[in-house]
Amino acid sequence: MSMRQKVKVRGGAAVAVAAVLALGLAGCGGGDDQAKEPQKSATPQSQESASQPVPTDAKEPAPVEVIATSQGPAGVILEINSAVRNQDGYLTVSGRIKNTGSSTFSAMATWRGDEKTASPASIAGATVVDTAGKKRYYVLRDTEGRCACTTGLTPIKAGESVAIFAQYPAPPTSTTEVTFGLPSFAAATIKISG
Numbered sequence: 001m002s003m004r005q006k007v008k009v010r011g012g013a014a015v016a017v018a019a020v021l022a023l024g025l026a027g028c029g030g031g032d033d034q035a036k037e038p039q040k041s042a043t044p045q046s047q048e049s050a051s052q053p054v055p056t057d058a059k060e061p062a063p064v065e066v067i068a069t070s071q072g073p074a075g076v077i078l079e080i081n082s083a084v085r086n087q088d089g090y091l092t093v094s095g096r097i098k099n100t101g102s103s104t105f106s107a108m109a110t111w112r113g114d115e116k117t118a119s120p121a122s123i124a125g126a127t128v129v130d131t132a133g134k135k136r137y138y139v140l141r142d143t144e145g146r147c148a149c150t151t152g153l154t155p156i157k158a159g160e161s162v163a164i165f166a167q168y169p170a171p172p173t174s175t176t177e178v179t180f181g182l183p184s185f186a187a188a189t190i191k192i193s194g
Contacts, residue, residue, distance in 0.1 A: 064081050067082065068080040070180075070186045075105075076105050077098045078188070079096050079097075080180060080188060081095045082094050083128075083180070083191065084192070084193050085171075085173070090168065091128065091170040092168075093165065093166050100159075104155045105156045105158075106156075107184075111182055111184065112124045113125020119151050121152055121153045124149055124151075125183045126180065126183075128168050128179070129178060130172075132175055133171055133174075137169055138168070147166075149165060150163070177190065177192065
């Protein structure tokens with residue numbers, strides 16, 4: 001037998017031994033399948049657990065600063081997180097409306113102000129007042145009359161909250177503070193950043 005033939009035999013034997021061992025281990029794994037099944041179900045649960053905080057993170061990426069709070073009716077609170085002036089001449093006010101009451105809150109029709117058609121279920125009635133400049137700003141509109149603000153609001157269940165925003169023409173850069181007003185909430189003074 002030549003050296004080459006010996007290598008082939010040994011290589012073939014090694015493959016055969018590996019195949020036998022693999023089959024043997026697969027056959028012995030019967031008891032482990034039961035142990036692995038909970039792990040398989042635990043994996044989706046851990047993924048679900050990991051995905052449950054994601055919406056919270058999506059709502060508020062980190063501890064979000066609250067720059068103003070305003071009390072509304074029936075335990076509903078408005079928290080304003082930012083009022084940012086951008087370089088294009090807009091002021092965007094963002095925050096959350098939280099229902100801290102014990103029942104679902106659905107009396108939000110007043111939040112739309114005089115809006116009846118283009119932006120129902122919205123916060124189109126929210127205004128910003130520049131007291132120093134003696135000027136009131138209303139939510140911006142697109143060419144079809146829809147507000148540049150949160151729309152499609154639905155009743156807020158007890159303990160839940162909803163993110164809101166409204167966009168306005170920016171007051172002059174000399175104005176660093178404005179008053180935000182949403183019908184049925186107390187007015188809130190907010191500092192402008194940007």
